[in-house]
Amino acid sequence: MSAIHPTAIVDPKAELDSSVEVGPYSVIGPNVKIAAGTTVAAHVVIEGHTSIGRDNRIFQFGSIGAANQDKKYRGEPTRLVIGDRNTIREFVTLHVGTVQDKAVTTIGDDNWIMAYSHVGHDCVVGNNVTMANNSTLGGHVEIGDWVTVGGLVGLHQFVKVGAHAMIGFASAVSQDVPPFMLVDGNPLAVRGVNVIGLRRRDFSPERIAAVRQMHKILYREGRTLEDAKAAIAALAREMPEAAGDTALMSEFLAGATRGIAR
Structure with a gap:
């Protein structure tokens, strides 16, 4: 018994x-x-x-x-x-x-x-x-692997959060959060890359560099989302050691339904 x-x-x-x-x-x-x-x-x-x-x-x-x-x-x-x-x-x-x-x-x-x-x-x-x-x-709501959701965070219906992302304390999440990103606030804003989390999961410097580059493509170069998707796909060829990470990002962006957090 x-x-x-x-x-x-x-x-x-x-x-x-x-x-x-x-x-x-x-x-x-x-x-x-x-x-x-x-x-x-x-x-x-x-x-x-x-x-x-x-x-x-x-x-x-x-x-x-x-x-x-x-x-x-x-x-x-x-x-x-x-x-x-x-x-x-x-x-x-x-x-x-x-x-x-x-x-x-x-x-x-x-x-x-x-x-x-x-x-x-x-x-x-x-x-x-x-x-x-x-x-x-x-x-x-869909939450990917290794995501950290801070205290007092609310996630709107149908939101998706990509793997390895981190959502800061008391944030209101109404748009999809791409993988690897660090976000917080109300309204929500992308603050950078979840570098500490990636290092704790033994990401190599090369992989982290590729993630930083994807962040730059999405948020720092003034591209449209479609242009950013193409640039991330090209990055996979330039940085083959991070091919799995770029594929993860590309798959997430293709499936985003609520627009991505900016």
Whole structure:
């Protein structure tokens, strides 16, 4: 049997690995699956069609898999899928998806989601993402790998944030944030490149130089976005050691739907 506190309420239809720990007064619904090594602290509610992977730590008072806050939602069996090794701190709210989109909210692996943060319906959160206290993702937001979202940040519905970007404290994000960029403010502005984050991830000086050059192309040379896209594609040929980084930027710009942060 799982290590379930006697005051916890776990529906007999829920599927919990025998190594899962559930703390006092937590409630787990019938359509919940939790894999090995995950711990659920006291007073957590996990409901909906929710799948949670291995070795996650869910702290007290979390609300996981609740009905979303879309007024069109009519109780359809949409889902929440959480990967492995995530830390989900106090009072975090993670909601299921909607049938108007992909019908699933997805959170990847190794994320650090701090207290009072919110992930709305149909969001996609990648891997190694940090969401500081009170950061809020509106519905349909996409967050790339290794993104840092500062405290008290709000992200508008359908916004996309590229990998390795950093959003500063108390920013209002209503446009897409390209990979590698450092942004903050209300209105939001691009302040430069997230150099410290890239160095911490062992980017070589050559790769960082290529990222700096992409920033210059996008923001310092007065180009149109289409001209900037072409110049970044050419940069991939000039700096082959950063081909993966330029490809990441090109793919992001091609898929941007709300305009990019300036």
